[in-house]
Amino acid sequence: MESMEMFISIQKLKKMGYKKQQAARELDIDAKTVRKYWDMTEEDYVEYSLAAKQRTKMMDAYHGYVLDKLTEHREITSAIIYDNLLEDFVDFAPTYRTVRLYVANLRETEGLPAPKKIRQYMEVSQLPPGFQAQVDMGQKHMKDSCGRSVKIYIFAMVLSASRYKFVCFQLVPFNAKDFCTAHDKAFKFFGGRPTEIVYDQDRVMVVSENGGDILYTEAFEIYKNYVGFTVHLCRGNDPQSKGKIEAVVKFVKYNFMQCRVFHSIDRLHHDAEKWLDRTGNGKVHETTKIVPKVAFMEEIKHLKPAPELSTRQEVPKVALIRKNNMVLYKQNRYQMPYGTYSPGRHARIEVDSIKNQVSFFDSRTGELLEELPLAEGIGKAVKNTHPDRDRKPKHKDLLNKVLAGFADNSHNPHPQATAFVQNILTLKPRYTRDQLCILAKLQERFSLNELLFAIDYCTERSLFNATDFKDTLEYFASKKDAHTEHLPGVKLPVKYRLVVADTRPLQVYSSLVRAPERSPAVEDRFCEAKLLKAGGSN
Secondary structure (H helix, E strand, O other), rough: HHHHHHHHHHHHHHHHHHHHHHHHHOOOOOOHHHHHOOOOOOHHHHHHHHHHOOOHHHHHHHHHHHHHHHHHHOOHHHHHHHHHHHHHHOOOOHHHHHHHHHHHHHHHHHOOOOOOOOOOOOOOOOOOOOEEEEEEEEEEEEEOOOEEOOOOEEEEEEEEEOOEEEEEOOOOOOOHHHHHHHHHHHHHHHHHEEEEEEOOOOOOOOOEEHHHHHEEEEHHHHHHHHOOEEEOOOOOOOHHHHHHHHHHOOOOOOOHHOOEEOOOOHHHHHHHHHHHHHOOOOOOOOOOOOOOHHHHHHHHHHHHOOOOOOOOOOOOEEEEEEEOOOEEEEOOEEOOOEEEEEEEEEEEEEEOOOOEEEEEEEOOEEEEEEEEEEEOOOOOOOOOOOOOOOHHHHHHHHHHHHHHHOOOOOOOOOOOHHHHHHHHHHHOOHHHHHHHHHHHHHHOOOOOOOOHHHHHHHHHOOOHHHHHHHHHHHHHHHHHHHOOOOOOOOOOOHOOOOOOOOOOOHHHHHHHOOOOOOOOOHHHHHHHHHHHHHHHHH
């Protein structure tokens, strides 16, 4: 709004008896702006305008710098310019708001508008009847019979195929419980529910998008599981992906609520039902060229029955078991036993307020998964730290199997075998399952006596490793196959234990001891050398 028009509008509302805050809401401007012009006369405003045009601005000293940036980079933002000014001028004092307003004014006066990004769209394919609905909320100020402004909160739902609409209102913002109640009213109005509902990321229903593994508010997650519809969540800041309901909310605000006097919520609902029948669902739709009320007669055949909240007894609390075996309940995280997670598995939650304990059951089989103390506050991770807790049942079963493989006729594992296995688990805590699997396979290949003999051998040499144990067994097995007697007093290095020397006939070694035969010529030279040596010594 231009300054002169704004001044005139503020003075007009002042004469009509408006207060400053009411005038700000009516003109949709900041209350500080209203206070600035509130007590001005026309002469004061003229003087103020002339002074504003003539005064020196703080940013004028940087005019050339900012203009060069805008000319060189048309897409540059005020935030980037502000940061560059702080970087290049040590004594730069203006605030970011000053820079932003100066840049906007300079773009307008110099004809350097920022380039607009054009997003390409494709029309969404027509969905089958009864498959999808879209939901959104809004708000609108209405005047009551006394001229006071009343803020109305809107909930709207539209069936995507027929464009059949539902709307309801209340005087306070929708919370999760109100949001579910509005769904219940919509399903009663439609006579059923669709398969899928499209939403944006509103805090009354979504805690976090969480990379696709969506975290819902507790009340909404219980409700959607109870009714049975699936959720399609729009990406953040992408209202175009649910354009049908965006148009419906705008239609309700500027066709039904605009220029209407507010009397009460009940009266507003009564008038809205008539408007929906007469206009909202009774006029030809601009896109489909079909009256929604007529198209709905076919779509209602494909809607699924929806249980009503009024007939619901106690709805069990159900939550998804996540990949890290965690279950979220009342903004706290509860750890399930290792191996509980499987895709799509849910836990039914029951709270014992007397014992201050929460129990988790498989939602399908009813199997008890875990019992944990009820957390106080929010953001807590609750784990069962009891020493007897079986965190990894499959791991324990494997350990018992290995120990049983070292048992004698009394079915008790040999003490030296138990100690050997425990030493392996202590030294290899990250590879216990791999170590136990190697031991289990060795038990299938070798007898108990061979296993115990190898355990003694490895224990004596502190070889607490399943791989060394395997090498020991295979070494002694190879010696046994070669009918080689084991000498208990000989201790060879590990790298020489599997080395076997070659055997040769005795004549080979005898020939090496005897002197080789010489030829006559070689013998003559040998004698001459011997005589010369003897003469030299004389």
